[in-house]
């Protein structure tokens with residue numbers, strides 16, 4: 013571990029899977045509480061927006077064609093759910109394990125190294141996003157708002173999205189001095205994304221500068237991808253969004269490892 | 279050289295310019311129980327954290343199992359068992375799961391892990407708590423579980439950072455009995471402690487550290503004999519004439535606020551003389567202990 017300061021590349025063996033095993037063992041006891049939101053939330057949102065706001069908006073234009081408002085927001089709910097699961101797992105839950113439970117300290121005295129612990133935690137966050145997505149898709153399918161077979165691709169996409177939000181979450185976890193400070197990234201990063209990433213209204217209703225800014229936000233790209241897959245309307249330019257998510261994940265993943273080393277290897 | 283379990287030379291650890299460990303050298307052989315004693319902040323934890331590859335070495339040489347810790351941390355960790363100063367058991371898991379899960383970090387097959395967990399829980403007398411959550415355990419039980427966990431990979435070197443701090447005498451003696459058993463089986467044990475009794479009881483050799491440096495090294499009895507002699511005479515509220523006598527006879531002594539300590543090799547004769555002529559009450563003779571050595575070398579002022 014000591015040499016790592018001069019070793020820039022992460023040192024990762026398949027041992028990181030042990031972290032997933034550990035976390036899944038815990039989840040087996042708490043899964044009911046954990047996965048209630050992805051099942052209930054879409055029902056609540058679709059009822060509220062479908063029956064409430066939907067009566068005012070009714071239809072919205074997507075790729076030049078009108079779609080119902082619930083069909084428009086259902087994919088956004090999936091994308092937001094992907095973001096939330098990985099982000100909250102790798103902020104609050106990871107921070108508790110790292111700071112309060114000293115779980116990382118204990119594991120660092122075994123053949124696993126810090127890079128593997130962090131990788132395991134991030135991949136675990138992505139797995140949670142993936143499971144939550146499957147549950148949520150099952151519910152949304154009842155409303156006939158997903159076009160199959162294209163929508164199946166949302167499942168692997170959920171994993172990539174989970175990596176993106178989990179990695180960026182892990183960067184915050186490496187930086188915050190105490191758990192309350194997570195309110196800053198939530199208020200300044202997560203909430204604006206929740207509202208302004210083409211989730212509940214199209215981006216082109218925003219002023220030009222805000223549209224440009226929105227392109228930087230990873231959720232914008234995830235929403236675009238999930239929506240296209242959900243409606244079965246794939247376009248070539250979506251590959252750019254996919255590329256953006258992949259690059260964003262890789263960059264924040266490396267940064268998370270670097271920041272975590274700085275925090276914990278002392 | 280290859281016989282050394284641990285070999286350290288001029289080992290240093292610096293935190294932002296502050297030298298927590300300041301050039302220590304030590305060697306520990308296989309099958310030996312080696313102690314690191316020192317007051318709060320002496321650098322004990324910092325030293326052992328470097329030894330089990332948790333903390334990078336700032337400068338100096340450190341070899342464990344004859345391998346450089348900087349290059350072979352993973353291998354070294356695979357062969358070591360570590361009980362850190364804080365009880366960092368996994369509160370999300372039960373007692374049994376804690377050990378089985380920890381075994382998985384060492385790539386121990388599941389069947390072996392379960393078997394070994396059962397054995398270790400029995401060894402540490404925790405069988406009845408198998409299904410309990412960590413927070414339901416007393417401090418003593420948690421500590422025993424941490425030690426059991428450190429043994430899950432059948433280590434060749436067991437590193438214990440204050441294994442019995444905060445335990446009641448019963449638990450402490452129980453832990454000592456287990457550790458003595460492990461030592462008898464030939465396991466190398468490195469332990470840090472504040473309890474002189476613990477060190478005297480378990481350690482073949484030990485060092486006393488302060489301010490990141492090693493003050494003395496040796497077997498517990500030798501250290502007592504070399505540094506304070508065989509006996510200590512304690513006198514409460516010593517009289518002027520006694521103080522004068524002590525000074526004139528050039529006796530090795532320490533004057534505290536209301537007490538005088540005289541360190542001597544020839545306790546009985548001197549004690550008879552003092553108690554007959556120079557002191558009418560509050561005067562006692564006792565065997566010198568490691569605690570006398572410790573306090574004499576590290577001083578009596580508080581550290582925190």
Ligand SMILES: Nc1ncnc2c1ncn2[C@@H]1O[C@H](COP(=O)(O)OP(=O)(O)OP(=O)(O)O)[C@@H](O)[C@H]1O
Nearest residue numbers: 278293298316317318319320321322323324325363
């Ligand atoms: N991460 C750190 N950053 C800065 N200083 C540190 C750090 N860890 C330890 N120190 C300092 O290094 C010195 C040695 O600490 P260490 O924890 O090794 O002492 P110790 O002998 O284990 O003490 P104790 O008996 O209280 O456990 C102390 O002065 C401590 O404040």
Ligand SMILES: [Mg+2]
Nearest residue numbers: 322323324363
């Ligand atoms: Mg310590």
